[in-house]
Amino acid sequence: MPNQQTTFADDPSTGSGLDLLLEIKRPRLRAGLIDALRDAIRSGRLAAGTRLPASRVLADDLGIARSTVTECYAELVAEGWLTARQGSGTRVARLAPPRDDSSVAPAADAHPGKAVQGLLPGAAEFAEFPRQQWLAAARRALAAAPYSAFGYGDPAGRMELRVALSDYLSRVRGVRAEPERIVISSGFHHGLALTAQALTARGARTVAVEGYGLGLYRALLSDAGLRIPPLLVDDDGARTGDLKDLGADAVLLTPAHQFPTGVALAPARRADVRDWARASGGLILEDDYDGEFRYDRTPVGALQGLDPERVLYFGTASKSLAPALRVGWMVVPESILPEILAAKGRVETVSVLDQLTLAEFVTSGAFDRHVRSRRQNYRRRRDQLISALAQSSPEVRVKGMAAGLQALIELPRGTEAAVVQAAARLGLMVSGMAEFRHEALHATAAVHDGLVVNFSAISDSAWEGALDLLCSVMPAPGRQRPNRPSRSRR
């Protein structure tokens, strides 16, 4: 598997809990791993002093022999890139060569990884908000804050947070994000609103969107006066090859895990959209809403790394921490940065106190540890969902499932509305695919029935009961379901 992208993260019980996205560009694993680590250090994505995962953990994560990792580490120590000290583990050397951005671009044809997502089985609940750790970070941040930090703040966002995110996004998502190009928002919705404003300010008329997605965002773009032609979505993600016929000024994508179908944008499609952007001057809007949550060994790096000048990248704390924080971030191409800042206005709107706290939360490593801990929980739920459904309804297909907070359960044609209604009657709120379908696609043949199940937004105590209910409403063989024609598509 040439040009594989991979992620490793060491075990929280044994290591630093650090997440890292690495690209292995060569077929030979040993040389590939050495190159990937060298690139990450050279580019600054692995900062001096960073502790690398234990060789056993990295080997497990990559699915390779531990001896291979040991050899790679030894070679890089010999070359001066890493230092190894008893009791302190393997760390990035402090005298690493200077940053060289040109070496950071991920391979365009990275292995996709069958990523999958879905949506809410119940109201959003965030049982796992790390209250104690958050308060501890707030205490440290407030104690360290200078007087001036309590003022109105820089409308682009607090620099402490932008520096922390620059390091984090580079390390975990392969995003090339100088702090100066990061703009803090109150979340993706706010960021998209700023972008719509920036785009219309420069005369844009059309933003292509995925054929399935949140209607809220389509409405936001429409309300801003933009046309929003849909791209069909199949098992390789959005059909970005169709972009060249749409005359779009920009395209809104969820490349890592298409929302809500849960597929990753295939390598050829990634190349298509990049080529379209370069040829047309169009802008790619990358909604990386849950990039932190991956369960397999071949996650997909951010598209932004391919061409930071053509991709406007969006991330959020809503999935990793809680929506209540109301903090998101954008990594903005130089060319549209003035319009984005103009749209954000002359007065900061995002809590400066929360920005300082989040910066401390990320910098201290608490964020990595929290994401790791939640990921383990979600992975367990994913496994439970798969095995429960396999038992109760062997004929329904659960898509992908290698990443994200949601799963798509494909249903026999024509059964979706009845299943959603049956679930609602039992007090279980699930979303059917119809809820996410682009208005222009309602009449087409390319319509699939399915349930979008968010297995993250429910407390531990409620999860098993919800799973039981879910299985009970599945159209099982021999079980007769109320199956009215989908008169009232949601």
Add this chain to the structure above:
Amino acid sequence: MPNQQTTFADDPSTGSGLDLLLEIKRPRLRAGLIDALRDAIRSGRLAAGTRLPASRVLADDLGIARSTVTECYAELVAEGWLTARQGSGTRVARLAPPRDDSSVAPAADAHPGKAVQGLLPGAAEFAEFPRQQWLAAARRALAAAPYSAFGYGDPAGRMELRVALSDYLSRVRGVRAEPERIVISSGFHHGLALTAQALTARGARTVAVEGYGLGLYRALLSDAGLRIPPLLVDDDGARTGDLKDLGADAVLLTPAHQFPTGVALAPARRADVRDWARASGGLILEDDYDGEFRYDRTPVGALQGLDPERVLYFGTASKSLAPALRVGWMVVPESILPEILAAKGRVETVSVLDQLTLAEFVTSGAFDRHVRSRRQNYRRRRDQLISALAQSSPEVRVKGMAAGLQALIELPRGTEAAVVQAAARLGLMVSGMAEFRHEALHATAAVHDGLVVNFSAISDSAWEGALDLLCSVMPAPGRQRPNRPSRSRR
């Protein structure tokens, strides 16, 4: 003095630190105080269980004999409105009659009180942010928050905060604010932006503004496509009698302390603007930016209490706590509430965590205590400013000074620009009146020279040095100042 409005607040060392705006409607003090207290209790502005200030403290604040207060308390205890218990002080009885909103409207011709303000001598610094108390409130708020509180939140704002503000604004500012009509914003700028959007959505074309004010807000209204004709400002505040000739759909005012001249809107002017609103259907936008900070015994209640259906009231935590919080509030007339909520959008943008913390901060009494402590500090600074200037420059006049965080120092005609420049050369940033003048007034004769000095936005350690510098640049008799014609008005 009939129909006087007054405020009392007990001494933090002896009482609850509670602030309260009371209206005394009759000339006879005893009967007036009894009536005012009865009204406050009947209307719910003094909630059951609230501890009243000690009689000595209230007597001091009102400038009346302590025995008068004692008699009033005794009579209200006898009537069943209050309870008195050894060691627990005098409190509002739990069996108070039900709320009756019709009795709450403050007198239209309340005594004005010579309120005064000003602006920044240096960058905004907020040395006194109550870090420990804020963190303690955050800890209690997070511990008490239900799972659902960590979700996206109600775009109108978190109900805990709206309830806390409803009580606080009623008690301290005489605002009639049911929680359902309170909308949380990220501060006045955000609130004004929402209002501009709501007004244009209903076809408004013109918003009259004060002839002196922040250009940032005038620009916001202009950018929204609104005409912004100015009202002249004199020692009685904005000349609201001129409104009837302007064809305005709304008027933006700072009635309690005109910003930046520091005068209060005179009773006749308050009546004028109310009459205009009722006759024309126009909306009054009341920017009550520092209503918490009053130093005399005759503060001015919010205009909103006069006619809650014709006044959109704005408050903010930026002056009382810190801008870094990015939280403000609006009390919105029923008639425009749908447009305001539509402008705010479907997704909350203000930190829900901060809203929960602020609700706890207000409800626990920490907010009253903090405001009280800051007010004492600012009052001391105000006194220092007055006496220092009286000594160094007896010919300059400091206006009003009975409230607010700023002072206006009137200067001899033609000297303003030179003084501002001289201060800047010494590293002292002060603002001249020219900085706040409406663009349409630059050519008129009604131009006064002056310095706007914010004595709140500087740390204790820097204050005295800044004061010395300020005195040193004043045009003193016999001292020759560089006095070029004001070629480059700022």
